[in-house]
Amino acid sequence: MLFSAHVMLVVCACLLDAWLGDPVYRLHPVRLLGDGSQLCERWLFRLHLQGYLGGVLHWLAVVGGALAVWWGMGTLLGALHPWLAWLWDLLLAYSLLCMRDLYAHGLRVYQALGDLVQARRALAMMVGRDTDSLDQGGVVRASIESLSENLTDGVLTPLWALCLFGLPGLIVVKAVSTLDSMVGYKTAPYQRFGWAAARADDLVHWLPARLSVPLIMLAAGLMRLHPLTAYHTARRDHGHLASPNSGWSEAAFAGALQVRLLGPIRYRGELRNQEYLGDPAWPADLNARHLQQALKLLLSCMALAVMIGLGLALLASGWR
Known part of the structure; x- marks a missing residue:
């Protein structure tokens, strides 16, 4: 029962995501995580807990609260019928996976070029x-930069966390990512308060970010792109980004497509001279064909990630 239920959960969640995309409803768990984060933050700030301690308490409250809601509701529904608890898990898993949504964002840009x-x-x-x-x-x-960066934190980490650790793993990963996006900044008032959220985000994505490189290499090989160039570019250029994780998949995409990414970027009117990812001989003035290739590469990576995830889910079911 455990074996089939867990694997079925992963399969059904992936199929629903591929078919329907990210659902939009008021009680979406990511929206509730954001609301809970803001509520807890205001309460801690009123108590003048704006330093490291407040940030740790904030992280524990939001992540622990999310797990408690999942467990409590699952326990209540499970007392009525085991399959109600499983459907509750399916709703959450489907809502928290967003593979199609990432591809759809890139496709909308491509279609509007x-x-x-x-x-x-x-x-x-x-x-x-x-x-x-x-x-x-x-x-x-x-x-292309956004698609390649979000391959790790938007696809690989959540998917593989679900496959290996079930709903608790997926909930923790999405809570961590949500908290990092809300308070994980180095600017006031979050320099110290957001430290726990930012470091936790770095930690949960550390291994998937590095595993994204062989995944991108395999996908690039299947597409007859440049897998070895993807490896060498990722190894050489991943440190060009401040994030310890984002550079791996972005640089691997640059190498697989043999294009230059990053470079000068303007944020809120301020020009930031980022180093380019990729060789100087590669083009930086890209066109629709490059984005089309990137979308196909992303789809190939997602398909491979799901296949690997199903293998992990089978292993996890055997361990239970």
Whole structure:
């Protein structure tokens, strides 16, 4: 029962995500995590717990509260019928996986490239940088950067956490990512308060970020791109980003596609001269064909990740 229920949960959640995409409803768990984070933050700030201790308490309260809600509701439903608890898990798993949503964001940019204004608007839903002054090459480059970065934290870590550790693993990963996006900043008032959220996010994505490189290499090989170049570029250029994790998949994508990514980026009117990922001989002024290749590479990576995840789910079921 445990074996079949866990594997069935993973399969059904992936199929629902592929078919319907990320569901939109008021009580979406990520939205509730955000609401809970803000409520807890305000309470701790009123108590003047704005330092490291407050940040740790905030992290424990939100992550622990999310797990408690999942367990409590599952226990209540399970007392009525075991399959009600399983359906509760399925709803959460489907809501927290967002593989199709990532691909859909990139596809919307690709489909809008004929209208630069629309393409910039579609890109603005994916990135935090200024998009109003980007030309088509800049729009494509930023899209590929977002797709490749989010392959790790938006696909690999949540999916494999679900496969290995079940719903608790997926809930923890999504709670950690949500907290990092809300308080994991180095600016006031979160320099110390957000430390726990930022470090936890670095930790949970550390291994999947590095495993993304052989995954991208395999996908690139299947697509007859440049798998060895992806490896060498990731190994050489991953440190160009401040994040300890983001550079691995971004640099691997740059190598697989043989394009330059990053470079000068404008945030809130301020120009930041980021180093390029990739060889100087590769193009940085990208076009629709490059984004189309990136989307196909992303799909290949997702398909391989699901296959690996199912293997992990089978192993996890055997351990239980």
